[in-house]
Amino acid sequence: MPTRQPQLEVYRAAEDTARRQVDADLISRLLDGDDSAFQQLVVEYHPLAYSLAFRVLSDRLDAEEVAQDAFVKIHTALAGFRGEASLKTWILRIVLRLSLNRRRNRSRTSWHRLGLGSGDGETTDMAARPSETPEAECISKDIHRIVRKQIDALPVSLRDVIILNSFEELGYEEIARVLEIPVGTVCSRIHTARRRLVSAFRQLELL
């Protein structure tokens, strides 16, 4: 059974310190106007930014646009980065804010109000595993769509934590830093969201 051993905590702390050192070097190069440093930053963090945007928006094109907008914003805001949070946390915060804004604006358009938006799973066609049969692929796509619908039905505060929790590499402390809430609140919200999802999945006979 997985337990958070003291060694794991030490490892996480060491990783955090190393990451901050790398970030500090990168930021000082960026502030000196080194374009290759910015390219390095985009290459390093783009997959994470895109992944978060996609998890919020469920749309490939929107997610790509938001990720790019986020890096343009990061470029202009870098001078004001105070280093209170890690670069990763800061980037995730910006991407999350932009994704939620996009999601809110999108839901206001009549196209999405009619349920005809592209954010309903059509863009996840490529998610099918190559080894799956067409039937299995179809069933798994349906299940994913139902699960996403249940996640969308959660209150915003619960949805945000459950989306961030779906990243394996993000622990409760990092989620707390991104959302700027206490770790205890993260723990409590994840539990509440999970309880609701378990209950919904049971009603839908998915569990």
Place this chain on the structure above:
Amino acid sequence: MNTWTTPWRRQERELSAYADAELPSQESGRVAERLIFNADARGRLAAFREASRMVGAALHPPAIPDATESSRQVLEHIAAAKTPAAIDRARRRVSPVLVASVGILVTAGIAWAGLRKRGIV
């Protein structure tokens, strides 16, 4: 909330954190012990884990675009924003606050002139 439900909820929260391996080692050991003797807790833990797995699978992006290509596009976008034409366009853009202020001043001026004409002020 009565006194009976509070410990139950706390235990539930612990189970959820345990599923994410987020409990400190001492508490984690306590939960692990409880799981040995409590089949109900094992069932709830399994449900939490399965729900997490389903959420992860449903939200996972199908493919991540090439980061190098994306970085090229971002740098192009930034470079385009730095061209003299773009800077000039940005400078020429009138602030909405300024437009609103001018609008308020003009309306107030017209109202004042109207009142003055009627001898009210």
